Amino acid sequence: MKTRITELFGIEHPIVQGGMHCVGLAPLAAAVSNAGGLGMITALTLPTADKLADEIRRCREMTDRPFGVNLTFLPSVRQPDYPGYVRAIIEGGVKAVETAGNNPESVLPALQAAGVKVIHKCTSIRHALKAEKIGCDAVSIDGFECGGHPGEDDVPNFILLPRAAQALKIPFIASGGMADGRSLVAALALGADGINMGTRFLATEEAPVHQNVKDAIVRASELDTRLVLRPLRNTERVLNNAAVERLLEKERMLGGTIQFSDIAPEVAGVYPKVMYEGQMDAGAWSCGMVAGLIDDIPTAGDLVRRLMQEADSIIRMRLGGLVVKEEFA
Numbered sequence: 001m002k003t004r005i006t007e008l009f010g011i012e013h014p015i016v017q018g019g020m021h022c023v024g025l026a027p028l029a030a031a032v033s034n035a036g037g038l039g040m041i042t043a044l045t046l047p048t049a050d051k052l053a054d055e056i057r058r059c060r061e062m063t064d065r066p067f068g069v070n071l072t073f074l075p076s077v078r079q080p081d082y083p084g085y086v087r088a089i090i091e092g093g094v095k096a097v098e099t100a101g102n103n104p105e106s107v108l109p110a111l112q113a114a115g116v117k118v119i120h121k122c123t124s125i126r127h128a129l130k131a132e133k134i135g136c137d138a139v140s141i142d143g144f145e146c147g148g149h150p151g152e153d154d155v156p157n158f159i160l161l162p163r164a165a166q167a168l169k170i171p172f173i174a175s176g177g178m179a180d181g182r183s184l185v186a187a188l189a190l191g192a193d194g195i196n197m198g199t200r201f202l203a204t205e206e207a208p209v210h211q212n213v214k215d216a217i218v219r220a221s222e223l224d225t226r227l228v229l230r231p232l233r234n235t236e237r238v239l240n241n242a243a244v245e246r247l248l249e250k251e252r253m254l255g256g257t258i259q260f261s262d263i264a265p266e267v268a269g270v271y272p273k274v275m276y277e278g279q280m281d282a283g284a285w286s287c288g289m290v291a292g293l294i295d296d297i298p299t300a301g302d303l304v305r306r307l308m309q310e311a312d313s314i315i316r317m318r319l320g321g322l323v324v325k326e327e328f329a
Contacts, residue, residue, distance in 0.1 A: 004171035012036030014194025019070025030062035049084030056092035068096030123151025146176030147288030165191025181310025210278030222292025239287035
């Protein structure tokens with residue numbers, strides 16, 4: 001399949017692995033890239049720029065195909081070494097970067113001068129237009145369904161993607177609710193040039209997380225996610241658990257007076273406990289509504305191949321068969 005995204009990043013299939021904290025490491029990124037998609041290392045999972053450089057080298061040993069790095073810009077008490085991370089990306093020969101969070105304008109000149117293509121994650125059309133204006137090569141449009149941070153507008157992809165197609169000149173991918181060949185065909189029909197999958201790739205054999213995490217996603221339905229941190233205007237979609245219920249109760253009780261310190265036990269530093277130790281109630285962790293469409297834990301390669309075969313079948317057989325061919329005299 002050939003789209004503007006496959007052309008931009010030099011990949012076989014228009015499938016991008018989402019950046020995920022404690023998940024986007026070399027084993028998963030390489031597996032996705034080897035399957036013809038674009039794997040992503042999550043920079044802030046690595047504690048230092050040197051560690052990111054090591055992970056890039058490790059990924060390079062596992063695949064000879066293009067892969068990228070997710071670099072998220074967030075306000076922090078202890079600011080990450082962003083210049084060091086950018087340097088590691090450039091010196092590591094990475095040619096694709098997914099930025100997220102705050103405006104990436106400050107790092108664009110250095111990245112693009114090194115031939116790096118930048119895709120920025122956006123949850124609204126106004127943010128996507130800003131990304132286009134400052135020179136991003138592509139954007140990821142994240143609908144309300146997505147795991148992690150869906151923004152504050154609550155617009156689902158059935159509306160957001162056609163709006164992006166109307167407004168943007170640069171290519172974009174669809175993120176949120178993407179799981180299979182049906183997702184890809186629908187996203188393409190709505191104007192996207194590919195899809196981004198996070199939660200779906202989390203439930204694969206190569207995802208470097210505890211089996212409890214993968215099993216929880218398979219068990220979950222589309223009704224099992226919750227929105228937290230809304231009072232702080234930092235909304236996050238997470239899989240429901242005991243910690244999430246405690247967090248939501250604090251939000252109900254404290255209302256507009258809530259501070260981050262009030263809910264820190266449920267959100268601060270919990271990812272290693274959940275992802276690596278399998279403590280499923282240790283805290284809130286991101287998961288998309290797409291969990292309701294996930295019922296197995298394949299290899300990343302099998303998932304991509306199955307997805308592309310299904311998409312091809314839908315386009316050639318189901319959709320082609322719906323067209324009534326008229327003969328004219």
